[in-house]
Amino acid sequence: MALASRNDPAPLRALDTCTQVANVVGSLLIVALVLLIGADVLGRNLFSAPISGVPEMVKLSIVAIVFLQAPQALKAGRMTRSDALIERITNRFPRLGGAMETLFDMLAVTVVGAIFYATYPIFIKSWSRGDFVGAAGDFTAPTWPVKLMILIGAALLLLQFLARIARRYMRGAHDPV
Amino acid sequence: MTPFEIGLMALGGMGVFVMAGMYVPIALILMSFVGVWAIKGSPLLAAKMLGLAANDAIASYFFGVVPLFVLMGFLVSESGIGRDAFDVANAMFRKIKGGLGVGTVAANAIFAAVTGISIASAAVFTKIAVPEMRRHGYTSRFSVGVVAGSSVLGMLIPPSLLLILYGLLTEQSIGDLFLAGIGPGILLSVFFAIGVVLMATFTPKFTGETLSAGDEKLTGRELIRKSVPLTVLILVVLGGIYAGFFTPVEAGAVGAIGALIIGLAKRSLNLAALWRVLVETGLVTAAVCFLIIAAQMYSRMLAFSGVPNAFGQMAATADLGLMGLILLYVLVVILMGMILDSSSIMLILVPLMLPILNPMGVDLIWFGIVTVVAIEIGLLTPPFGISVYVIKSTLDDDSISLSDIFLGAAPFALMMLMCLALIIAFPVIATGLL
Amino acid sequence: NATIAAGHPPVFRWVKMLDEVFVPAVNTKLEGTDHSVNFTGQYGGAIAKVGEELEAVEAGLAELGTCQALFDPAKMAPQNVTYYTPFVSDDVGKVSDLMHRLQLEDANMQTSYDNNGVVYVGAPIVIDDYLLMTNFPVNSLADLEGQKIGAPGAALNWLEGTGAVGVSGNLTTYYNEIKTGVFDGVIVFASAALPGKLFEVAPYITRAGLGAQYAGSICANADWWDGLPAEVQTAMTEAAAETGDWYVSNLEAAVTGAFEAMAGAGATITDAPQDMRDAWAAGMDNAAKAWAEGIPGGTEVLSTYMEEMRAAGATPLRDWDKE
Numbered sequence: 054m055a056l057a058s059r060n061d062p063a064p065l066r067a068l069d070t071c072t073q074v075a076n077v078v079g080s081l082l083i084v085a086l087v088l089l090i091g092a093d094v095l096g097r098n099l100f101s102a103p104i105s106g107v108p109e110m111v112k113l114s115i116v117a118i119v120f121l122q123a124p125q126a127l128k129a130g131r132m133t134r135s136d137a138l139i140e141r142i143t144n145r146f147p148r149l150g151g152a153m154e155t156l157f158d159m160l161a162v163t164v165v166g167a168i169f170y171a172t173y174p175i176f177i178k179s180w181s182r183g184d185f186v187g188a189a190g191d192f193t194a195p196t197w198p199v200k201l202m203i204l205i206g207a208a209l210l211l212l213q214f215l216a217r218i219a220r221r222y223m224r225g226a227h228d229p230v
Numbered sequence: 231m232t233p234f235e236i237g238l239m240a241l242g243g244m245g246v247f248v249m250a251g252m253y254v255p256i257a258l259i260l261m262s263f264v265g266v267w268a269i270k271g272s273p274l275l276a277a278k279m280l281g282l283a284a285n286d287a288i289a290s291y292f293f294g295v296v297p298l299f300v301l302m303g304f305l306v307s308e309s310g311i312g313r314d315a316f317d318v319a320n321a322m323f324r325k326i327k328g329g330l331g332v333g334t335v336a337a338n339a340i341f342a343a344v345t346g347i348s349i350a351s352a353a354v355f356t357k358i359a360v361p362e363m364r365r366h367g368y369t370s371r372f373s374v375g376v377v378a379g380s381s382v383l384g385m386l387i388p389p390s391l392l393l394i395l396y397g398l399l400t401e402q403s404i405g406d407l408f409l410a411g412i413g414p415g416i417l418l419s420v421f422f423a424i425g426v427v428l429m430a431t432f433t434p435k436f437t438g439e440t441l442s443a444g445d446e447k448l449t450g451r452e453l454i455r456k457s458v459p460l461t462v463l464i465l466v467v468l469g470g471i472y473a474g475f476f477t478p479v480e481a482g483a484v485g486a487i488g489a490l491i492i493g494l495a496k497r498s499l500n501l502a503a504l505w506r507v508l509v510e511t512g513l514v515t516a517a518v519c520f521l522i523i524a525a526q527m528y529s530r531m532l533a534f535s536g537v538p539n540a541f542g543q544m545a546a547t548a549d550l551g552l553m554g555l556i557l558l559y560v561l562v563v564i565l566m567g568m569i570l571d572s573s574s575i576m577l578i579l580v581p582l583m584l585p586i587l588n589p590m591g592v593d594l595i596w597f598g599i600v601t602v603v604a605i606e607i608g609l610l611t612p613p614f615g616i617s618v619y620v621i622k623s624t625l626d627d628d629s630i631s632l633s634d635i636f637l638g639a640a641p642f643a644l645m646m647l648m649c650l651a652l653i654i655a656f657p658v659i660a661t662g663l664l
Numbered sequence: 665n666a667t668i669a670a671g672h673p674p675v676f677r678w679v680k681m682l683d684e685v686f687v688p689a690v691n692t693k694l695e696g697t698d699h700s701v702n703f704t705g706q707y708g709g710a711i712a713k714v715g716e717e718l719e720a721v722e723a724g725l726a727e728l729g730t731c732q733a734l735f736d737p738a739k740m741a742p743q744n745v746t747y748y749t750p751f752v753s754d755d756v757g758k759v760s761d762l763m764h765r766l767q768l769e770d771a772n773m774q775t776s777y778d779n780n781g782v783v784y785v786g787a788p789i790v791i792d793d794y795l796l797m798t799n800f801p802v803n804s805l806a807d808l809e810g811q812k813i814g815a816p817g818a819a820l821n822w823l824e825g826t827g828a829v830g831v832s833g834n835l836t837t838y839y840n841e842i843k844t845g846v847f848d849g850v851i852v853f854a855s856a857a858l859p860g861k862l863f864e865v866a867p868y869i870t871r872a873g874l875g876a877q878y879a880g881s882i883c884a885n886a887d888w889w890d891g892l893p894a895e896v897q898t899a900m901t902e903a904a905a906e907t908g909d910w911y912v913s914n915l916e917a918a919v920t921g922a923f924e925a926m927a928g929a930g931a932t933i934t935d936a937p938q939d940m941r942d943a944w945a946a947g948m949d950n951a952a953k954a955w956a957e958g959i960p961g962g963t964e965v966l967s968t969y970m971e972e973m974r975a976a977g978a979t980p981l982r983d984w985d986k987e
């Protein structure tokens with residue numbers, strides 16, 4: 054599934070690099086979660102010093118983790134699909150198969166675009182009003198970084214779907230899938 | 231068109247797109263978008279629904295621990311702890327026909343005692359058991375089927391995130407629910423093991439014509455060396471939960487740290503492996519959670535159409551007596567399991583049923599176990615079966631198609647149905663330990 | 665047609681009131697007029713989870729919803745004033761009346777609704793007096809020293825200075841967490857403690873007068889509301905007022921019943937001695953002041969609320985607004 058990206062033009066390579074960076078940030082967030090909960094459990098039981106706001110942080114970071122890594126999951130062929138039928142079609146009628154794939158990718162671009170479009174005002178609102186989770190006086194964390202990561206993830210995902218279309222037509226109809 | 235008809239069409243549309251090869255989450259999101267657009271008459275409102283669900287659907291503490299349980303699973307796998315458990319289980323069953331399959335079931339039942347979610351079980355044993363079974367002559371279809379089937383044990387044998395969710399909805403003691411899950415978990419494991427042996431004996435075309443036994447026998451010393459690490463991990467996780475050091479939800483992180491320490495102590499983990507595990511965890515988490523987000527959008531669209539409510543009302547208002555009601559309920563749960571994710575089904579149906587069950591004096595602990603087993607059948611049924619999707623995503627092998635996995639898992643779904651019938655007929659299987 | 669969104673399932677009183685009181689009341693009031701509203705309840709997170717209702721109503725996905733200010737501490741900041749001012753009043757009716765009036769009259773409260781594209785309809789969701797429920801007897805603050813006490817978000821501030829270790833917790837898991845020993849006790853209210861069977865694991869119930877709290881109310885999408893005929897708007901606000909009255913009396917009866925049932929089940933219910941209450945209140949940081957200074961109009965909201973409560977006959981243990 055992984056296509057040789059060495060032959061890709063610069064914009065596609067840049068996109069893949071960004072996707073990978075997002076993936077790394079997402080992975081580091083998982084480490085942070087493990088450490089945070091571990092420290093909270095230890096602190097609470099050994100030193101009577103729980104860490105404030107752990108549930109809130111977990112709640113915020115899971116969304117960021119998913120959106121930051123979804124583009125790489127698509128790129129690495131991990132996004133779930135049932136490809137038996139479409140592969141059969143592509144083997145017998147390559148053009149039809151390619152057209153179907155492109156149609157599906159364009160529909161994906163549309164709905165991921167809708168998510169981006171609807172999240173943008175949510176991000177702006179969160180940013181300009183300083184929305185937070187938690188309780189003043191105890192623990193608060195701003196919500197805008199997560200909204201921003203959803204935007205970044207959705208944008209990368211959208212571009213990766215476009216890149217699938219671009220690669221399909223650059224490769225031409227002759228190459229095997 | 232009425233919203234109800236739109237809802238039904240969206241159900242059909244999802245099936246068509248998924249079979250035609252569209253990415254499953256995209257098909258779900260697309261049908262949610264089109265469905266809400268058609269029901270509410272506004273594409274802008276439909277987009278807003280997607281946006282809100284994307285931001286909030288998994289923004290909760292309970293979903294937050296999904297990557298932790300997956301990470302723990304992969305650490306168990308990478309550090310060789312899972313492999314050891316698998317070897318031990320195989321050593322016990324190597325003389326039996328289909329012994330490796332039985333070993334997979336047994337190892338899964340043991341692993342279930344540390345994990346709270348089935349997708350972690352599915353991911354871990356895809357890596358450990360599938361290559362091994364195929365090497366020993368099992369068909370690909372059967373190998374992934376065994377893994378998919380036995381993965382459901384992860385949420386039946388405690389700890390279980392699904393039982394926690396049920397406890398939250400019904401205000402039942404989570405500790406009691408956990409205890410009640412043990413009996414059915416063991417019963418289902420036994421069912422699976424017997425089923426594997428019977429299939430290996432009577433349907434060799436399905437399981438594989440020439441099955442060889444697992445690798446050579448273990449000495450007593452090896453047996454101990456290999457079973458100690460996982461035993462320690464189970465003791466830490468379950469002991470910690472029951473001693474009040476941490477909650478079942480926090481157990482994911484504690485288990486991950488424990489597996490990491492054991493792996494480092496065994497010198498089977500290094501930095502490069504650790505990073506690989508982490509990235510892998512991220513990819514599986516993203517694929518699965520993105521699917522859950524999409525499924526929740528879909529479930530919200532269906533809520534607007536009134537379809538699930540109509541099904542639920544049907545089950546709730548049918549005047550059938552208790553047994554008839556439970557059977558109809560199970561049927562509705564299984565039907566919903568084909569198209570919705572586990573937590574959505576629970577969130578839709580359980581609150582609908584509660585007011586009807588309460589005056590009938592139904593044991594809500596028993597009802598919880600019935601609910602969880604029925605919902606878990608949905609993990610294995612097409613078109614939306616999350617355990618199957620996780621296996622496909624973890625396998626990363628184009629020679630095994632989604633339908634292969636669904637077909638391989640089908641006998642296990644049937645066995646779950648039989649086990650469910652027993653739990654309904656003999657509640658003591660669930661409530662005996664209370 | 666109107667969709668009503670609630671994140672909680674209908675077992676909760678503030679969801680039950682929608683189908684049992686609000687909807688029939690609106691229908692009755694509109695009988696004989698040219699108007700009628702067809703309500704669909706989407707509860708238990710079917711279209712919006714707990715804390716997400718405000719956004720769903722704002723977006724227009726639901727026309728009405730239970731806007732839970734408690735779970736939206738930033739968007740509905742002034743509405744959270746009660747959670748920063750403990751030891752003011754344990755009278756559910758008093759808090760309900762005043763908060764209802766403030767939602768309608770106070771400019772800062774109004775701003776929250778305007779900024780989020782929603783309109784206040786009524787029926788304040790008030791939580792009955794918060795209690796201390798523990799698995800050990802409490803006679804003085806010293807008894808709390810080093811104990812792990814679970815409490816929801818803002819109420820963690822209440823444990824500052826008591827010597828107890830405040831751990832953020834969730835109502836729904838308290839039972840299990842006290843049973844296994846993750847918590848030694850919790851801060852919770854009687855109407856939830858009884859159905860949650862908390863008295864089984866934490867049989868020592870101490871009433872310290874932490875106070876009744878405002879959590880949210882029914883709100884409506886602003887555009888939809890503005891497009892309604894005046895007759896329908898009136899029917900809804902009047903129905904909401906009846907719903908609020910039903911809620912308060914139903915809650916008060918439930919609280920009385922809960923204490924009786926818990927006492928009958930062997931729980932030890934005590935009123936904290938006055939010196940313990942005084943010491944508790946005196947030892948706290950003034951989180952209300954810090955909170956008020958951190959949000960627009962906060963200081964004004966704080967003093968209005970405290971003034972009005974005192975005028976209504978409440979005797980706060982601390983004048984949070986005057987320090």
Ligand code: NA
Nearest residue numbers: 342345384389
């Ligand atoms: Na488990």
Ligand code: NA
Nearest residue numbers: 567568608614
């Ligand atoms: Na399914």
